Amino acid sequence: MANSPSKSQPKAAASKPKAAALTNQRPDAESETTPAVLALIGNTPLVRISKFDTGPCTLFAKLESQNPGGSIKDRIALAMIEAAERAGTLLPGGTIVEATAGNTGLGLALVAAAKGYRLILVIPDKMAVEKINHLRALGAETRITRSDVGKGHPDYYQDIAERLAKETLGALYVNQFANPANPQAHEDWTGPEILRQMDGDLDAMIVGVGSGGTLTGLGRCFQKLSPKTKMIVADPAGSVIRDIVETGTHGEAGSWVVEGIGEDFVPPNCDLSLAHHAYTISDAEGLTAGRELLRHEGILGGSSTGTMFAAALRYCRTRATAERVVFLVADTGNKYLSKMYNDAWMADQGFIGADRHGDLRDLLARRYDRGQVVAVAPTDTLLTAFKRMRIADVSQLPVMQGDHVVGLLDESDLLLHVQEDPARFRDAVTTAMTARLETVPMNAPLSVLSGIFDRNLVALVVDGERFLGLLTRVDLLNHLRRRLG
Ligand SMILES: Cc1ncc(COP(=O)(O)O)c(C=O)c1O
Numbered sequence: 001m002a003n004s005p006s007k008s009q010p011k012a013a014a015s016k017p018k019a020a021a022l023t024n025q026r027p028d029a030e031s032e033t034t035p036a037v038l039a040l041i042g043n044t045p046l047v048r049i050s051k052f053d054t055g056p057c058t059l060f061a062k063l064e065s066q067n068p069g070g071s072i073k074d075r076i077a078l079a080m081i082e083a084a085e086r087a088g089t090l091l092p093g094g095t096i097v098e099a100t101a102g103n104t105g106l107g108l109a110l111v112a113a114a115k116g117y118r119l120i121l122v123i124p125d126k127m128a129v130e131k132i133n134h135l136r137a138l139g140a141e142t143r144i145t146r147s148d149v150g151k152g153h154p155d156y157y158q159d160i161a162e163r164l165a166k167e168t169l170g171a172l173y174v175n176q177f178a179n180p181a182n183p184q185a186h187e188d189w190t191g192p193e194i195l196r197q198m199d200g201d202l203d204a205m206i207v208g209v210g211s212g213g214t215l216t217g218l219g220r221c222f223q224k225l226s227p228k229t230k231m232i233v234a235d236p237a238g239s240v241i242r243d244i245v246e247t248g249t250h251g252e253a254g255s256w257v258v259e260g261i262g263e264d265f266v267p268p269n270c271d272l273s274l275a276h277h278a279y280t281i282s283d284a285e286g287l288t289a290g291r292e293l294l295r296h297e298g299i300l301g302g303s304s305t306g307t308m309f310a311a312a313l314r315y316c317r318t319r320a321t322a323e324r325v326v327f328l329v330a331d332t333g334n335k336y337l338s339k340m341y342n343d344a345w346m347a348d349q350g351f352i353g354a355d356r357h358g359d360l361r362d363l364l365a366r367r368y369d370r371g372q373v374v375a376v377a378p379t380d381t382l383l384t385a386f387k388r389m390r391i392a393d394v395s396q397l398p399v400m401q402g403d404h405v406v407g408l409l410d411e412s413d414l415l416l417h418v419q420e421d422p423a424r425f426r427d428a429v430t431t432a433m434t435a436r437l438e439t440v441p442m443n444a445p446l447s448v449l450s451g452i453f454d455r456n457l458v459a460l461v462v463d464g465e466r467f468l469g470l471l472t473r474v475d476l477l478n479h480l481r482r483r484l485g
Contacts (some may be wrong), residue, residue, distance in 0.1 A: 035114040041067050041074045042189060046197040046326065051296040057203075057316035057323045061299055061309075062194060064330050069110040070103070071260075071331035072190070076176060076213055079185035080197060081115065084172050095120065095171040099161035102131040103260055104176050104211075120168070122161040127259065130335045145389040150253065152265050176211045177267035186217025194218070194326055195226055203323035204230045206312045208261030208304045208330065209241050212270020219274030233278035234304075234311030234327075236262035236286065241270075245278035256389050257283040257349065258303040260330065262328075267430035279311040284351045286310050287340045290333065294341070300333035303340050331376030344372065350482045359443045360461045363479045364469040368398070373469055376409065376429050382417065382426040385409055396458055398470060399433050405460055405467045407433035449476055 007376040043065045054119040064072035086091035095118040100109055105121040119140040123132060124147030133141055143164070146155045153159070158177065165173030176182050195202060205222065207214045215231060222229035235242035238254030239262030251266040253264030258281075266272060281289075290306020301309070305328070306454050339345050344365050346352040356362050366372035374392040375386045376399055385397055389411070396410035409429055417432035418424045424431075438452045439460045449471060452459045459471040 024172040037068050038078060038111065038114055041078055042193065048299060052313060053316040053317065055319055056321060057319050057325050059312055060326045061329050062326050064328055065301060065332035068315055069106040071106060072214065072328060073103040074110060074186045075190060075317050078181045079110045080174050080179050081111050083181035083271040085206045085272025089185040092469045095168055096174055097161050097165040097171050099158040102127045105135050105140060106175065109135050113138050120164060122157045147263045176213060177269055181212035183217035183269050186214055187221045197217065198324060199230060201324055202226055202229045202326060204232050204315060204325045206234055206308050206315065206327035208234050208308055209263060209270055210261050212267045215274060216269055216271040217340050219271065225458060230276040232276050232311065233275045234308040234317055235278050235280055236307055237282045239263055242278040242280045245272055245275045248446040258286050258307050261304045279314055281307045281310045287351055290340055294333060299329055301329040302331040302333050302336050305329045308333065310391060348478050360440065361442050361468060363471055363475045364461060365475060367469050368467050373398065378406060378428065378430045380429050381426055382429060382432055385429050386414060397431055403466060405437060406438060407435045408458060409433040415431055
């Protein structure tokens with residue numbers, strides 16, 4: 001599977017762009033007055049992928065995840081703010097407003113915190129909670145809005161941001177979708193940096209399209225400095241970009257789980273004429289590729305990284321000759337630990353664990369016999385049980401004696417037991433648990449569940465004597481939603 005070592009070094013180019021042209025033109029991050037953290041933006045590492053079949057090609061990952069805000073968007077945040085400062089549209093202590101899928105917000109929050117601006121962000125509600133917490137911790141004000149409505153709808157996140165900026169005195173609406181400083185940052189800075197790291201020899205660049213800034217900026221840069229470089233778009237299934245590139249048709253947008261890339265319209269900053277080719281990547285393929293990238297190469301990228309990596313592998317494996325290819329690790333997977341890197345979440349979404357049995361086992365998000373169920377022993381204290389519930393974010397725990405369920409402890413049992421005297425948290429689990437259990441054989445029909453849930457109980461699925469796992473209403477709902485396809 002691994003590439004030969006001889007491919008590992010970026011090789012000398014046949015026709016190298018002039019060295020002067022490859023000098024990074026980064027924004028003014030290194031002046032005496034700007035905080036040092038801003039000087040850490042850019043100059044990110046490029047690493048060779050060595051554990052995957054890349055056909056005749058050599059594939060490199062550009063680790064934009066190493067920027068201080070954790071994504072490629074730090075670059076445009078700095079560039080757009082400094083462009084507004086130069087133009088006089090952002091005055092000291094002023095307010096910045098933006099609509100963002102998260103990473104641009106993080107970049108802006110980093111720069112705004114460092115430079116002393118107020119920042120208001122409008123964020124669609126599908127974004128990972130880690131991103132939103134990070135933004136708030138950096139001091140940004142956040143407005144969460146619907147992610148299920150498109151351009152033109154009053155609740156569309158970009159329209160809300162524009163309105164908010166108009167209503168706030170002296171506020172700057174950054175608008176990464178149309179702000180020329182966005183693609184310019186990649187044209188002047190990211191592009192030359194990649195070419196320099198590739199020793200001027202780059203055949204194909206894999207990108208995703210959100211605002212289109214990366215595609216447009218890198219595309220313009222390579223047109224000038226490396227005309228042989230092809231721009232390849234990795235597009236999530238449901239986005240309209242791939243069809244426009246490949247067939248010129250603008251289809252109906254669907255929905256996708258991957259964050260930061262994919263569009264339901266072509267933003268002003270997105271020049272699709274620069275794209276040579278585009279691949280549609282399903283959520284399942286993209287997220288699985290991202291997980292494999294971490295497992296085999298140790299690279300912790302986000303969901304868009306998985307999508308770009310999957311497209312990069314498809315591209316590389318279908319080449320007839322050796323090419324040198326780069327894809328972006330556009331943000332860090334730290335923000336997605338509870339989503340794509342969490343097996344239970346992947347199974348809930350139907351992306352893994354597709355070994356279907358046609359019985360109640362298919363509804364179990366966590367299996368006791370696979371060590372996935374958090375449980376307590378009868379002799380554990382109620383305090384231990386409560387802490388486990390909180391950590392695992394569940395509202396009931398099976399009480400296990402060896403492999404047998406002997407009881408169930410839920411939040412209401414616990415509350416009833418300790419409300420008069422918190423010292424009773426030190427009592428054993430047996431004192432508060434219920435021993436009246438609703439066990440259901442794994443081959444029972446689905447209809448038995450509604451009867452159990454109607455009585456506000458939880459179903460314990462068993463295989464003979466063996467406990468397999470718990471089912472609650474949400475498991476049944478997830479199962480029914482998966483059937484929607
Ligand atoms: C997480 C993330 N956000 C956004 C983008 C899209 O960038 P742009 O807005 O420049 O099109 C990418 C793609 O590189 C990405 O991976």
